Structures are given as C-alpha cells and as structure tokens.
Amino acid sequence: MRRIVLASGKGGVGRTTLVANVGIALAKMGKSTVLVDASLTTPNLGPLFKLEKVPYTLNDVLAGEIPLSDAIYSGPHGLRIAPASVVLEHAKKVNPFKLPHVLSTLDARVDFLIIDAPGGLRKETVAALRAGEEVVLVTLPETTSISNMMRTRVMAEFLGFTPTGIIVNRVLGEEFEFPSAEVKRLLNLPLLGEIPEDINVRKAWRKGEPVLEAYPKSSASKAIMKLAEKLVKSG
Numbered sequence: 001m002r003r004i005v006l007a008s009g010k011g012g013v014g015r016t017t018l019v020a021n022v023g024i025a026l027a028k029m030g031k032s033t034v035l036v037d038a039s040l041t042t043p044n045l046g047p048l049f050k051l052e053k054v055p056y057t058l059n060d061v062l063a064g065e066i067p068l069s070d071a072i073y074s075g076p077h078g079l080r081i082a083p084a085s086v087v088l089e090h091a092k093k094v095n096p097f098k099l100p101h102v103l104s105t106l107d108a109r110v111d112f113l114i115i116d117a118p119g120g121l122r123k124e125t126v127a128a129l130r131a132g133e134e135v136v137l138v139t140l141p142e143t144t145s146i147s148n149m150m151r152t153r154v155m156a157e158f159l160g161f162t163p164t165g166i167i168v169n170r171v172l173g174e175e176f177e178f179p180s181a182e183v184k185r186l187l188n189l190p191l192l193g194e195i196p197e198d199i200n201v202r203k204a205w206r207k208g209e210p211v212l213e214a215y216p217k218s219s220a221s222k223a224i225m226k227l228a229e230k231l232v233k234s235g
C-alpha cells in the first residue's frame with residue numbers, strides 16, 4: 001500500500017481539492033483507494049462527497065470509540081473515504097497522535113491511501129505526516145506559499161521524511177507568477193504536477209462535487225488525471 005500525504009504550509013492552496021480528485025482519478029484507474037481527512041480542525045473532504053451527515057467519523061475512531069472500518073464510506077468509482085466530523089465540538093475529543101496506528105489497521109489490499117494533512121506546523125500536522133510514507137508538497141505559484149511550504153518540508157525532514165515531490169496548483173501562466181520549473185529547482189524535488197487555475201474547480205465546489213466528477217473534461221481535471229498517472233508510475 002502506498003501511503004501518500006498531501007501537505008502544505010497553509011490552508012487554501014487546494015490540498016483538499018487535490019486529495020478528492022486524485023482519489024477519484026486513481027479509483028477510475030482501477031486502484032483501490034482510501035482518502036482520509038486528517039485536517040481535523042478544517043474538515044472539508046466529507047462535504048465534497050456529501051458525507052457531512054454520516055453517523056460515524058474519523059473523530060470517533062481517534063477518540064478510541066470505533067474501529068476505522070466503521071468510519072469509511074463509499075464514493076464514486078469504488079473510492080472509499082474516511083471523513084472527519086464537521087461538528088466543531090467533535091474536534092475536541094480526538095487524539096491526533098492515534099492516526100498512524102489507526103491507519104496501519106487498513107486492509108493491506110488497498111493500493112493507495114491518500115491523507116489530507118492540515119496546514120501549519122501543529123500537532124495534527126505532525127500526526128498526519130507520521131501516518132504517511134510519501135510526503136507530497138502542495139503550493140501556489142507565489143512566494144509566500146512557497147516559503148510556507150518550505151517550512152513544512154523542514155518539518156517533514158525533521159520527522160525523517162524526504163518529500164517525494166511538489167504540486168503547483170492554480171497556475172495562470174502569468175509572468176508575475178513563480179515558475180514551476182523554478183520551484184522545482186529551488187527545492188530540488190520532482191514536479192509531480194502543475195494544475196491550472198480553472199473556474200470549474202470552484203463551480204464544482206459550489207455544486208458539492210469534485211471537479212473530476214462535475215467537469216471531467218475541464219483543464220484542471222485533465223491535469224489531475226495526468227498527476228494521478230504520474231503518481232502511479234512513480235511507485
């Protein structure tokens with residue numbers, strides 16, 4: 001099983017969007033895939049799969065109340081999702097440090113486990129990184145986002161992980177942007193994907209559906225399919 005964590009310096013870079021859609025892409029390619037929302041204080045993955053009202057969530061698992069298998073739900077194309085609770089009260093009862101152990105109980109037949117790590121340098125972020133194996137860094141093509149991502153890289157390395165690559169999201173191709181090739185050179189890491197700025201991503205969020213489902217032919221969807229193919233090949 002490949003355990004991939006998508007991490008970034010801050011929220012708002014499109015991590016949840018990428019976790020959801022890369023998950024769909026992998027499922028479409030016939031890979032057994034489980035998505036986990038480790039972004040416990042900003043849980044946005046569940047709603048994108050209309051799972052905000054489910055009876056059990058990852059929070060119950062991390063509170064030691066139920067096994068992980070009871071908090072995994074079916075999504076499109078056989079994709080499976082472990083959402084975190086959207087109820088603020090439920091964020092209190094969790095012990096994020098249980099995450100690595102909890103995820104180690106997953107069925108070995110799973111091909112890909114994709115973890116949506118929270119932004120920042122908090123204990124939830126540390127727990128999410130420790131639950132994974134391959135750390136993929138997500139950034140916007142701008143200086144602040146890149147320097148925040150570099151801080152996350154340092155933290156990942158401190159924990160013993162060498163990030164496996166970078167995804168640059170929301171690329172307009174404008175001159176004022178930080179070029180992806182430059183990001184790659186600066187960090188000396190492979191560029192796994194460059195996802196264009198695409199209005200369809202926001203339209204899809206508004207519809208409450210991942211863009212790959214709502215607008216499979218959009219430029220973002222095509223780039224995300226390519227990214228998923230690259231992830232499969234890099235394994």
Ligand SMILES: Nc1ncnc2c1ncn2[C@@H]1O[C@H](COP(=O)(O)OP(=O)(O)O)[C@@H](O)[C@H]1O
Binds near residue numbers: 008012014196197
């Ligand atoms: N490639 C893209 N093009 C346009 N909008 C995007 C793209 N990726 C993400 N977004 C938008 O950015 C916002 C933040 O995305 P989200 O996945 O919630 O980020 P994070 O999980 O990093 O906080 C959402 O409103 C989403 O619609």
Ligand SMILES: [Mg+2]
Binds near residue numbers: 011012015016042044
């Ligand atoms: Mg998010």
